[in-house]
Amino acid sequence: METISENRSFGGTQGVYSHQATSTGTQMTFGLFQPAEASDGPVPVLWYLSGLTCTHANAMEKAGAQAWAAEQGIAVVFPDTSPRGEGVPDDEAYDLGQGAGFYIDATQAPWNTHFKMRSYIADDLPTVLSENFALDMDRQAITGHSMGGHGALTLAMGLPGRFRSVSAFAPICNPTQSDWGRKQFAAYLGEEKAHWAAHDATLLMQSKGFDGPILIDTGTNDQFGDLLRTGALAAAIAAKRQDAIMRMQKDYDHSYFFVASFMEDHMNFHAEALYA
Amino acid sequence: METISENRSFGGTQGVYSHQATSTGTQMTFGLFQPAEASDGPVPVLWYLSGLTCTHANAMEKAGAQAWAAEQGIAVVFPDTSPRGEGVPDDEAYDLGQGAGFYIDATQAPWNTHFKMRSYIADDLPTVLSENFALDMDRQAITGHSMGGHGALTLAMGLPGRFRSVSAFAPICNPTQSDWGRKQFAAYLGEEKAHWAAHDATLLMQSKGFDGPILIDTGTNDQFGDLLRTGALAAAIAAKRQDAIMRMQKDYDHSYFFVASFMEDHMNFHAEALYA
Numbered sequence: 001m002e003t004i005s006e007n008r009s010f011g012g013t014q015g016v017y018s019h020q021a022t023s024t025g026t027q028m029t030f031g032l033f034q035p036a037e038a039s040d041g042p043v044p045v046l047w048y049l050s051g052l053t054c055t056h057a058n059a060m061e062k063a064g065a066q067a068w069a070a071e072q073g074i075a076v077v078f079p080d081t082s083p084r085g086e087g088v089p090d091d092e093a094y095d096l097g098q099g100a101g102f103y104i105d106a107t108q109a110p111w112n113t114h115f116k117m118r119s120y121i122a123d124d125l126p127t128v129l130s131e132n133f134a135l136d137m138d139r140q141a142i143t144g145h146s147m148g149g150h151g152a153l154t155l156a157m158g159l160p161g162r163f164r165s166v167s168a169f170a171p172i173c174n175p176t177q178s179d180w181g182r183k184q185f186a187a188y189l190g191e192e193k194a195h196w197a198a199h200d201a202t203l204l205m206q207s208k209g210f211d212g213p214i215l216i217d218t219g220t221n222d223q224f225g226d227l228l229r230t231g232a233l234a235a236a237i238a239a240k241r242q243d244a245i246m247r248m249q250k251d252y253d254h255s256y257f258f259v260a261s262f263m264e265d266h267m268n269f270h271a272e273a274l275y276a
Numbered sequence: 277m278e279t280i281s282e283n284r285s286f287g288g289t290q291g292v293y294s295h296q297a298t299s300t301g302t303q304m305t306f307g308l309f310q311p312a313e314a315s316d317g318p319v320p321v322l323w324y325l326s327g328l329t330c331t332h333a334n335a336m337e338k339a340g341a342q343a344w345a346a347e348q349g350i351a352v353v354f355p356d357t358s359p360r361g362e363g364v365p366d367d368e369a370y371d372l373g374q375g376a377g378f379y380i381d382a383t384q385a386p387w388n389t390h391f392k393m394r395s396y397i398a399d400d401l402p403t404v405l406s407e408n409f410a411l412d413m414d415r416q417a418i419t420g421h422s423m424g425g426h427g428a429l430t431l432a433m434g435l436p437g438r439f440r441s442v443s444a445f446a447p448i449c450n451p452t453q454s455d456w457g458r459k460q461f462a463a464y465l466g467e468e469k470a471h472w473a474a475h476d477a478t479l480l481m482q483s484k485g486f487d488g489p490i491l492i493d494t495g496t497n498d499q500f501g502d503l504l505r506t507g508a509l510a511a512a513i514a515a516k517r518q519d520a521i522m523r524m525q526k527d528y529d530h531s532y533f534f535v536a537s538f539m540e541d542h543m544n545f546h547a548e549a550l551y552a
Binding site for chain 1: 284528
């Protein structure tokens, strides 16, 4: 693991690191905020999965998470959204290929050589984190924005026992029924829809649910509202009688201005679960 | 005035606007955060002047000011750092020309056609703001980062009665004695050093001081620490017996991670003066 940069932030350290990942076969970059408490011993960790077109940097710079993470003594990890670099396939569309890994393991060429973002988030990066930092991997929570909200919800339900709480900002809720999902799942996973279900939060809610609390915020003015299919997940949550809070935030849109506005709430929500 | 974008943010509105400026003779873009209270009537306003290479956008996206401005009911204006566009001269160095206006009115060719950033901040933009937004122009404060900290301090001392309080993050304190200053003042104002003194915070502190409180934060690990000449201003403040707090923040550097870490303190500091 290589240190790219470290900046003092809210009494802790905002670092950027890179490492060779087995899953993707590429050099991967991630951000990690460690609160001051990390110098005294392991701290809980919150995963923040980012949305389409983002790298590790966007949320780290714009979501305002550090202020509240420092207050709660929680580390925050900001992974990249796809493999990158020479030899990694891409597509000219913003929503496929680099910057658009969708947190799944591709099985179809040309994507199946490097696009293994689920394994990267579930296996590779946790190993790197636990080997290099004072993180309490028994106390993990996960959140994300848009495509990253999809990632947070599907990973939380797909890895029972891993995360104590899950939240999301304007998540893609039902990708198998959305243009943000069908195209990418077809490309990465093939046309067989049975392979898609494990990566759709609404379908996972119907079949499994989540053993912990859920918090979801979405803006009433979200310019991608139709693509998110928030209502499908809301219905599934109600039917499942899932412990969850879903909020439609009046006049907010899909931007980081929206994310930052509710970051304090999300951090406090996760802190309650992580320190329970 | 034209609206470029408006995003809901912390219960208020983060807008970006552009207008034709008399001073610079160019189309200028600025950001303005209006807290929820602005819909009920005029609110106090804090100016945030940015540093070298920045546009209006950097601090608006990375400084985390909206959270605390919303809490205090204060508007924040984020001006650009120079004129831009076709016909506006530039230099290949990052610290001269576009993105490096230094908040002064150039008198020397080729800069004197458009580089009038002091007049822009002191006269043009206040007019646009008061004509278009619910701002209480009798309650203004000013802050800034690096070159913008220089701008905040020199404008505050140079326009007595305009600003109730001034603060700065890692300001350039003594540009007439620094490579961040001499080169630019020579280019914009000419070699006659008598014309430089009105734009040097340390010299202004020696000659005039400021009729209000000052708060300055600088990181002990600032990579540009030598260029800032913090000590010269500190000595001038002490000699003047100026109402001021200067803090050296252990391990912090020059980045927005540093700025964001202390934004709450600065907002609270200004709120105390604005609501006195």
